[in-house]
Amino acid sequence: xxxxxxxxxxxxxxxxxxxxxxxxxxxxxxxxxxxxxxxxxxxxxxxxxxxxxxxxxxxxxxxxxxxxxxxxxxxxxxxxxxxxxxxxxxxxxxxxxxxxxxxxxxxxxxxxxxxxxxxxxxxxxxxxxxxxxxxxxxxxxxxxxxxxxxxxxxxxxxxxxxxxxxxxxxxxxxxxxxxxxxxxxxxxxxxxxxxxxxxxxxxxxxxxxxxxxxxxxxxxxxxxxxxxxxxxxxxxxxxxxxxxxxxxxxxxxxxxxxxxxxxxxxxxxxxxxxxxxxxxxxxxxxxxxxxxxxxxxxxxxxxxxxxxxxxxxxxxxxxxxxxx
Amino acid sequence: xxxxxxxxxxxxxxxxxxxxxxxxxxxxxxxxxxxxxxxxxxxxxxxxxxxxxxxxxxxxxxxxxxxxxxxxxxxxxxxxxxxxxxxxxxxxxxxxxxxxxxxxxxxxxxxxxxxxxxxxxxxxxxxxxxxxxxxxxxxxxxxxxxxxxxxxxxxxxxxxxxxxxxxxxxxxxxxxxxxxxxxxxxxxxxxxxxxxxxxxxxxxxxxxxxxxxxxxxxxxxxxxxxxxxxxxxxxxxxxxxxxxxxxxxxxxxxxxxxxxxxxxxxxxxxxxxxxxxxxxxxxxxxxxxxxxxxxxxxxxxxxxxxxxxxxxxxxxxxxxxxxxxxxxxxxxxxxxxxxxxxxx
Numbered sequence: 001x002x003x004x005x006x007x008x009x010x011x012x013x014x015x016x017x018x019x020x021x022x023x024x025x026x027x028x029x030x031x032x033x034x035x036x037x038x039x040x041x042x043x044x045x046x047x048x049x050x051x052x053x054x055x056x057x058x059x060x061x062x063x064x065x066x067x068x069x070x071x072x073x074x075x076x077x078x079x080x081x082x083x084x085x086x087x088x089x090x091x092x093x094x095x096x097x098x099x100x101x102x103x104x105x106x107x108x109x110x111x112x113x114x115x116x117x118x119x120x121x122x123x124x125x126x127x128x129x130x131x132x133x134x135x136x137x138x139x140x141x142x143x144x145x146x147x148x149x150x151x152x153x154x155x156x157x158x159x160x161x162x163x164x165x166x167x168x169x170x171x172x173x174x175x176x177x178x179x180x181x182x183x184x185x186x187x188x189x190x191x192x193x194x195x196x197x198x199x200x201x202x203x204x205x206x207x208x209x210x211x212x213x214x215x216x217x218x219x220x221x222x223x224x225x226x227x228x229x230x231x232x233x234x235x236x237x238x239x240x241x242x243x244x245x246x247x248x249x250x251x252x253x254x255x256x257x258x259x260x261x262x263x264x265x266x267x268x269x270x271x272x273x274x275x276x277x278x279x280x281x282x283x284x285x286x287x288x289x290x291x292x293x294x295x296x297x298x299x300x301x302x303x304x305x306x307x308x309x310x311x312x313x314x315x316x317x318x319x320x321x322x323x324x
Numbered sequence: 325x326x327x328x329x330x331x332x333x334x335x336x337x338x339x340x341x342x343x344x345x346x347x348x349x350x351x352x353x354x355x356x357x358x359x360x361x362x363x364x365x366x367x368x369x370x371x372x373x374x375x376x377x378x379x380x381x382x383x384x385x386x387x388x389x390x391x392x393x394x395x396x397x398x399x400x401x402x403x404x405x406x407x408x409x410x411x412x413x414x415x416x417x418x419x420x421x422x423x424x425x426x427x428x429x430x431x432x433x434x435x436x437x438x439x440x441x442x443x444x445x446x447x448x449x450x451x452x453x454x455x456x457x458x459x460x461x462x463x464x465x466x467x468x469x470x471x472x473x474x475x476x477x478x479x480x481x482x483x484x485x486x487x488x489x490x491x492x493x494x495x496x497x498x499x500x501x502x503x504x505x506x507x508x509x510x511x512x513x514x515x516x517x518x519x520x521x522x523x524x525x526x527x528x529x530x531x532x533x534x535x536x537x538x539x540x541x542x543x544x545x546x547x548x549x550x551x552x553x554x555x556x557x558x559x560x561x562x563x564x565x566x567x568x569x570x571x572x573x574x575x576x577x578x579x580x581x582x583x584x585x586x587x588x589x590x591x592x593x594x595x596x597x598x599x600x601x602x603x604x605x606x607x608x609x610x611x612x613x614x615x616x617x618x619x620x621x622x623x624x625x626x627x628x629x630x631x632x633x634x635x636x637x638x639x640x641x642x643x644x645x646x647x648x649x650x651x652x653x654x655x656x657x658x659x660x661x662x663x664x665x666x667x668x
Contacts, residue, residue: 001550001551001552001553001554001555002555003554003555003556003557003567003568003569003571004555004556004567004588005556005567005569006556006567006588006589007567007650007653008639008642008650008652008653009562009563009564009639009642009643009652010556010558010562010563010565010567010583010585010589011336011337011416011562011563011589011643012589013643013644013645013646013648014336014337014644015601015644015646016646016647016648017594017597017646017647017648019646020646072592073594112595114594114595115594115595115596115597115647116595259597259598259599260597260598262598263598264598264600264613265600266600
């Protein structure tokens, strides 16, 4: 036998970057099942096209820069899939693809690709699409429509989502408990509430995502929804409507917990989640669009390094952080 | 502000069941090798007698490679509160200490008593890894006083820290050293063999083998059925051990395991994602991701490299990093830089 020489630990690391990405992709694909059953094959086509476009963009950028070509870690796939989840079903196919091109080529690759992004690329892509074509991103088809065409435009009754109704100050006609089953209008991946909760639990148990950030985020949203409701109703009803409508729950589980863009030390993570929750509720009340989760997330990402410094000392002076 | 981390250390996938299934096997060629002659000592079995016996029998502690008589003399001077027989393996592939305790329980207990007598220490305990193991040992021999070490890696350091926080200064003695001391004091035997675990995907029969000291590694591997497709042989420990290129190297008392690997680990490494797993895995309060960030500069500032000189080289940070960065190497380089004084 021919023996090799190697150094260092000889055991395979158990959480690796590809395995963490695989967990997230698995959870997001499970979230795609109910829309496929309800609307036909269109959600699957949108997802596949967007993921394909984001991987192609990363490979082209690497070719232009002369780097090693590869999308070996699945981070582009995760970006593409998350962008699709925040779009309505009846959006034209080119819309999430355009958002993915912006997300990869402007918000991810110039900063240094995976591991060095200061802003969440998926949030940046969705924010870009929302600012350029708000009438396409926030227009939802009636949820009882079946068998939508895979590539063409959808014709059907246009209804406003729960989040839009709340923004206008009216009480939505659907009951909060009925919203749990996911048969109402909203972005593609955010209506399956129970599946999001189950997926979140899976990610927390596997330690792919930190549960502290999600808990702080939801706590902030809960407090503001309870004490400053947007509609005339009891506290509990306001909390239920606010937490179950729009992309708040989806963002809290999948996008806020991204380890690259969130702060590193534990108290800073909790503060970051809390600030992000406050910002989301502020955007919902005073912003121009019915959902402000992506914009709030981008602002919180900009604040993340400073929150880290406040809690664990400035990097320049080298304070000792930890005592055991 | 100062903050404390949660539980320290790393939980690793244990691969211990297969090698503990059967009893300790004897190498068949052992009868042909010449035995070292016994020695004779007269007198009462007091501490001088035990120290002399330890010196004449040339026992070496298998965990740190220190000769036992030197260790006992040092402990006699230091006077710690407790002496602990280390009968657990923190390495996930090694089971030699556990197997020795299971089969030679009475001898290990009496060897530990002799060692405690030689150092003049009253409190003695046997350390095992888990509650199930403790139950098993108690069912074999109910005299043993056991203490739990836990199954997080690196368990030796964590147990010492736990005892220190209870104001007990404890020192370790290896299980096989206790066994050899017992036969040295009672029968005057020189330490002639050691138990090694042979494991890994490149070996057919994972087992604990009693090997005479000085046997070549290839003899032991052939006995356990090593396959030709093996790419790497590792001795010592699967985390801090070294890869062996020449199979005619002899077995020493500190070769606690021989692991044959068929598929080498992939060498891809991604950038740091800031998940903080390395800082919670470190037992010595080092923050490896910060050290990595500082060492990337052209002129790293040594004042920012806090605590790097305390590193014990357990490699827990490298194992737990999702990006596959070799953090132990970075911390070692930082410690060398700090020690060299090569900065303005």
